[in-house]
Amino acid sequence: MHQLTYDDIKAATDRITGHVRPVAVAPVDPGTIRAAHGAALDDRPAEPCEAWFALEFMQHTGSFKARGAQNFIQAHREAKTLPDAGVTIASGGNAGLACAWAAQQQGVRATVFLPTVAPAVKVAKLRDFGADVRVVGAEYAEALEACEEFAASSGALAAHAYDHPLIAAGAGTLLEEIHARIPGLDTVVVAVGGGGLFAGVATAARHHGIRTVAVEPENCRALNAAIEAGRPVDVPVDSVAVDALGARRATALALDAARQDDVRSVLVPDGEIVRARQELWDQRRVAVEHAAATALAALTAPDLPAGPTAPNLGYRPGSGERVAVVLCGANTDPSDLVHPAEN
Known part of the structure; x- marks a missing residue:
């Protein structure tokens, strides 16, 4: 690690x-915020x-996710490990939006996989960022599986929301x-x-x-x-x-x-x-x-309750x-x- x-x-x-x-x-x-009782040390x-x-x-x-997404794409560009197929991620949340935005900023293709439960407003926002949006499966796990298959077949660089x-x-x-x-x-x-x-x-x-x-x-x-x-x-x-x-x-x-x-x-x-x-x-x-x-x-x-238990x-x-x-x-x-x- x-x-x-x-x-x-x-x-x-x-x-x-x-x-x-x-x-x-x-x-x-x-x-607004109460300090602990007692005097200073x-x-x-x-x-x-x-x-x-x-x-x-x-x-x-x-959200803060824009920072990590920007660093991820730029670091791979510096290392010359950014493929022509661009980046891909499975996320209907902030990480997907950040990845699509950072990719657009850097002139990189982004393919984002979402489950069918993803809100229409997020799908629209992703497309505003120029992402290729693919809605697959009813749950995140199914979208993630499709994303991994796409990365393997296309050579796209797989991004992650946080790990x-x-x-x-x-x-x-x-x-x-x-x-x-x-x-x-x-x-x-x-x-x-x-x-x-x-x-x-x-x-x-x-x-x-x-x-x-x-x-x-x-x-x-x-x-x-x-x-x-x-x-x-x-x-x-x-x-x-x-x-x-x-x-x-x-x-x-x-x-x-x-x-x-x-x-x-x-x-x-x-x-x-x-x-x-x-x-x-x-x-x-x-x-x-x-x-x-x-x-x-x-x-x-x-x-709130405190103590050993x-x-x-x-x-x-x-x-x-x-x-x-x-x-x-x-x-x-x-x-x-x-x-x-x-x-």
């Missing part, structure tokens, strides 16, 4: 700078934590930008699905001495379960955020990154994810995916801690986001 390194992140940064939108950051309103009086949103949902194609070092390294460039924009950052909080974003962010964060908090829904806990088992394992997936965080197994890259001392793995209930997403709309008029709200939910959930639910920053919360994507249906007065 290729172990992700900071050199991989730096190489990805050099490749994609100027090809993706630099992340914007915005301060979180004081009092050096006995100074307790201070509120300082939190920032990293607005990555404003990225091309509406590839180039994809993870591209995602890690996000932390490089956040670190440059928020001096003295202590902690970055990020949602985890299969672990591509987490692996890249945690690798870069470790280099800068920054803690990473990996947040998953209670019932989509692929990384959390892998840490417990000491190896990637299959888990059931059942969450309001399943469309983006519903990986049945975390990657080996993610587990390797999670084994560092400066990583915390926490879980949040679905109800808190829904509440955090609604709060972002009510307070900021920001419509994000449930996956993006998952990161915020870890910081804003009320006190309870899961590690949520994260409480220390006094004066400087925290960045990654809002990773906004490819969502906003129709269920209504002002309380409209309910």
Whole structure:
């Protein structure tokens, strides 16, 4: 297995700078996130934590996935391993959109396989990006099988939604930008699905001495379960955020990154994810995916059960801690986001 390194992140940064939108950051309103009770470790009086949103949902194609896709294609172009048949991927979600977009930017053919359940709006968007869209089978697994057969027969380069070092390294460039924009950052909080974003962010964060908090829904806990088992394992997936965080197994890259001392793995209930997403709309008029709200939910959930028999639910920053919360994507249906007065 290729172990992700900071050199991989730096190489990805050099490749994609100027090809993706630099992340914007915005301060979180004081009092939104409660610090842990008690004084600071050096006995100074307790201070509120300082939190920032990293607005990555404003990225091309509406999510961080554009970074990994751009790095993947450019790295293969540099290595002269990009075939005439272009790239192919099975995905009806953000990864497929990002792959098609990056391919269009680089003048590369993209063939995207989708199951029949893929929303028509995503099919249309993929075609807007110039992709050859092929709808095959009722489930993702059938689309993936067709994609693999196509790659074998055509010679197209098979991309993956998250389980590839180039994809993870591209995602890690996000932390490089956040670190440059928020001096003295202590902690970055990020949602985890299969672990591509987490692996890249945690690798870069470790280099800068920054803690990473990996947040998953209670019932989509692929990384959390892998840490417990000491190896990637299959888990059931059942969450309001399943469309983006519903990986049945975390990657080996993610587990390797999670084994560092400066990583915390926490879980949040679905109800808190829904509440955090609604709060972002009510307070900021920001419509994000449930996956993006998952990161915020870890910081804003009320006190939840704790103890030796309870899961590690949520994260409480220390006094004066400087925290960045990654809002990773906004490819969502906003129709269920209504002002309380409209309910």
